[in-house]
Amino acid sequence: EVQLVESGGGLVQPGGSLRLSCVAAGFSFSDHYMEWVRQAPGEGLEWVGRIRNIAKSHTTEYAASVKGRFIISRDDSKNSVYLQLNSLKTEDTAVYYCAREASYDYAMDVWGKGTTVTVSS
Amino acid sequence: DVQMTQSPSSLSASVGDRVTLTCRASQDISNFLAWYQQKPGRAPKLLIYAESTLHSGVPSRFSGSGSGTDFTLTISSLQPEDVATYYCQNYKSAPFTFGGGTKVEIK
Numbered sequence: 001e002v003q004l005v006e007s008g009g010g011l012v013q014p015g016g017s018l019r020l021s022c023v024a025a026g027f028s029f030s031d032h033y034m035e036w037v038r039q040a041p042g043e044g045l046e047w048v049g050r051i052r053n054i055a056k057s058h059t060t061e062y063a064a065s066v067k068g069r070f071i072i073s074r075d076d077s078k079n080s081v082y083l084q085l086n087s088l089k090t091e092d093t094a095v096y097y098c099a100r101e102a103s104y105d106y107a108m109d110v111w112g113k114g115t116t117v118t119v120s121s
Numbered sequence: 122d123v124q125m126t127q128s129p130s131s132l133s134a135s136v137g138d139r140v141t142l143t144c145r146a147s148q149d150i151s152n153f154l155a156w157y158q159q160k161p162g163r164a165p166k167l168l169i170y171a172e173s174t175l176h177s178g179v180p181s182r183f184s185g186s187g188s189g190t191d192f193t194l195t196i197s198s199l200q201p202e203d204v205a206t207y208y209c210q211n212y213k214s215a216p217f218t219f220g221g222g223t224k225v226e227i228k
Contacts, residue, residue: 106212108167
C-alpha cells in the first residue's frame with residue numbers, strides 16, 4: 001500500500017526547534033520529489049516547500065514565510081523526508097502534511113495524515 | 122508570487138445540483154493547476170491535475186476546465202459525500218500557492 005506517515009509533532013516554545021519526519025512505503029521513494037504543506041487551525045492550506053530527487057541533486061525550494069528557518073532534507077536509504085523547524089513562531093502552529101509529487105506531474109497525489117505542531121509558551 | 126483566489130468562499134446546494142467553483146490566478150499559469158478535496162479532520166486528496174485530468178479513482182461527476190488565469194471545478198450532480206472544502210493550487214513555479222478554499226455544504 002502506498003502511504004506516508006508523519007511523526008515528530010508536539011508542543012514547543014517560541015524560538016524553539018523541532019524535527020518532523022515522514023516515512024514512505026509502497027513506492028519507489030527515491031524517484032519522487034516530496035513536499036511539505038501545513039494548515040493552521042481553522043485555516044486553509046499553505047505550501048511550505050519541496051525537495052527534488054537525486055537526479056536534481058536534492059535541491060529545495062521554500063515559501064517566503066519559512067525560508068531561512070525551515071530546512072527540508074531526505075534520506076533515500078530510509079525512505080524518509082524531514083522538515084527541520086527552527087526559530088519557531090506562534091504562527092507556525094499547524095498540522096504539517098508531507099506529500100508526494102506525482103511522477104507524471106507536479107501535483108501532490110499522495111498525502112500523509114499529518115502531524116500537529118503547537119508553538120506556545 | 123502567483124496569488125490564487127477562489128470563489129465563492131462557501132456555497133450550499135441541494136443533492137443532485139450542478140455546482141461550479143472558480144479559481145483565478147494573478148498571472149498566467151498555463152494548465153499547471155490542481156484541485157484538492159479536504160473533508161473535515163482529514164488530509165487533502167488530489168482530484169484533478171493539469172487543469173482537467175481526473176486523478177485515478179475520482180468519480181466522473183468531477184471535472185475541471187480553464188487555462189491561463191481562470192479555472193473551474195464542476196460537480197455535475199452533488200452528492201452527500203462531496204461535502205468538503207475544495208482548494209486549487211498553482212504548481213507552475215514555486216511557491217506552489219493554494220487558493221483560500223471553497224466550502225461546499227448540502228442545503
